[in-house]
Structures are given as structure tokens and as C-alpha cells.
Amino acid sequence: QQQVKQSPQSLIVQKGGISIINCAYENTAFDYFPWYQQFPGKGPALLIAIRPDVSEKKEGRFTISFNKSAKQFSLHIMDSQPGDSATYFCAASSDTGNQFYFGTGTSLTVIP
Amino acid sequence: EAQVTQNPRYLITVTGKKLTVTCSQNMNHEYMSWYRQDPGLGLRQIYYSMNVEVTDKGDVPEGYKVSRKEKRNFPLILESPSPNQTSLYFCASSLRTSGSMQYFGPGTRLTVL
Numbered sequence: 001q002q003q004v005k006q007s008p009q010s011l012i013v014q015k016g017g018i019s020i021i022n023c024a025y026e027n028t029a030f031d032y033f034p035w036y037q038q039f040p041g042k043g044p045a046l047l048i049a050i051r052p053d054v055s056e057k058k059e060g061r062f063t064i065s066f067n068k069s070a071k072q073f074s075l076h077i078m079d080s081q082p083g084d085s086a087t088y089f090c091a092a093s094s095d096t097g098n099q100f101y102f103g104t105g106t107s108l109t110v111i112p
Numbered sequence: 113e114a115q116v117t118q119n120p121r122y123l124i125t126v127t128g129k130k131l132t133v134t135c136s137q138n139m140n141h142e143y144m145s146w147y148r149q150d151p152g153l154g155l156r157q158i159y160y161s162m163n164v165e166v167t168d169k170g171d172v173p174e175g176y177k178v179s180r181k182e183k184r185n186f187p188l189i190l191e192s193p194s195p196n197q198t199s200l201y202f203c204a205s206s207l208r209t210s211g212s213m214q215y216f217g218p219g220t221r222l223t224v225l
Binding site: 041 | 143168170211
């Protein structure tokens with residue numbers, strides 16, 4: 001059973017537009033929600049992460065929105081650029097558990 | 113430079129021939145993990161280790177073994193590889209589990225014929 005469900009599977013956005021990727025989880029013990037960015041031929045790299053005690057975290061053009069009651073979180077990429085074209089993974093883990101759970105990934109293409 | 117290294121980067125083998133993929137980190141991290149990445153399935157955790165001599169199964173451990181004899185190394189062993197283990201494998205390390213950034217290696221592309 002997929003612990004973290006991610007959508008959409010793929011996304012095409014015009015340069016300058018907003019990219020939005022959504023994730024949902026069931027396990028209320030999760031308390032750390034990172035997003036990873038992966039370019040072809042590379043390993044994933046941490047982009048931004050959030051804890052459930054805040055509803056939003058912003059770093060540059062990247063924002064995580066977190067809805068604890070709905071058990072959902074999303075990544076917003078403002079002013080999307082062709083260099084943002086990559087695969088994005090959401091993930092979740094907890095202090096009481098020892099595992100990381102990843103979503104199935106979203107392939108983002110930003111068209112110039 | 114803080115990094116996780118994996119070897120080999122590419123490997124083609126045949127069914128049943130034992131192989132080992134090495135993983136090493138230079139950050140003195142306690143937590144290390146192996147993932148496999150398959151199209152449409154994302155990253156799935158195979159095994160993880162909380163510290164030296166402490167390992168545990170992830171979501172897809174069947175057909176794999178690991179060991180953690182030293183803090184920096186966490187090899188993945190396939191004693192009798194099968195074609196369904198053809199995948200892209202990543203090793204990762206972090207200070208701890210939750211709230212801690214994972215550093216990923218560059219990946220190992222494995223093909224089992």
C-alpha cells in the first residue's frame with residue numbers, strides 16, 4: 001500500500017507559470033515532509049521540507065503548503081523556469097519510525 | 113566534499129550470479145538506506161540501518177541482503193539476482209530518520225538478464 005500518494009504523474013507548464021504538485025498521506029505519525037528534486041542521471045536532492053507545526057514554508061520560488069486536517073501537502077513552484085524541468089518526489093517519515101516513504105514522482109517539463 | 117559514493121554505476125549480469133553494490137559516505141552519518149527506483153513506482157526502501165550492526169527491512173527486502181560492519185559503508189548484496197531486480201538503485205545517508213536531510217548517491221543501473 002502506497003503510504004504517500006502523489007499527483008499528477010506528469011506536468012507541463014509554460015515558462016513563468018506556477019507548477020503545483022500534490023501529495024496525500026494516511027499515517028498521522030508522520031512529522032517530516034520533504035520534497036526531493038531529481039535530474040536525469042542524478043540522485044534525488046533535497047529541495048525543501050516542512051514539519052506539521054506550520055502550514056507553509058517558502059524558500060525562494062519554492063513553497064510547501066501543508067494541510068494537517070486533510071493530510072495533504074503540496075509543492076508550488078512560482079515563475080517556473082526550464083531549469084526546473086526534473087522529477088519531483090514528495091516523502092514522509094516520523095520520529096517514531098525508521099523508514100522514509102516516497103511518492104511515485106512527478107515529471108515536470110517547463111516549456112520556454 | 114560531503115558525498116555518498118556507489119559502485120559500480122552500471123552493471124549487467126545474469127540470473128543467479130551473486131553481486132555486491134558498494135555504498136560509502138564521508139559524513140559520519142548514522143542512518144543509511146537503500147532504495148530502488150522503478151517507473152511509476154517511485155523510490156521504494158529496500159533496507160535501512162540505524163547504526164553499525166543495526167539493519168532492518170524496508171518495504172521491498174525480498175532477494176536482498178545488507179551489512180553494516182563500519183559506519184561509513186553499507187553494501188547491498190544480491191545473492192541470486194533475478195530479472196525482476198533489474199532497476200535503478202540508490203544509496204542514501206542522513207544524520208537520523210525524521211527531520212534530517214538525506215544525501216543520495218549517484219545511482220547504480222542494474223540489468224539482470
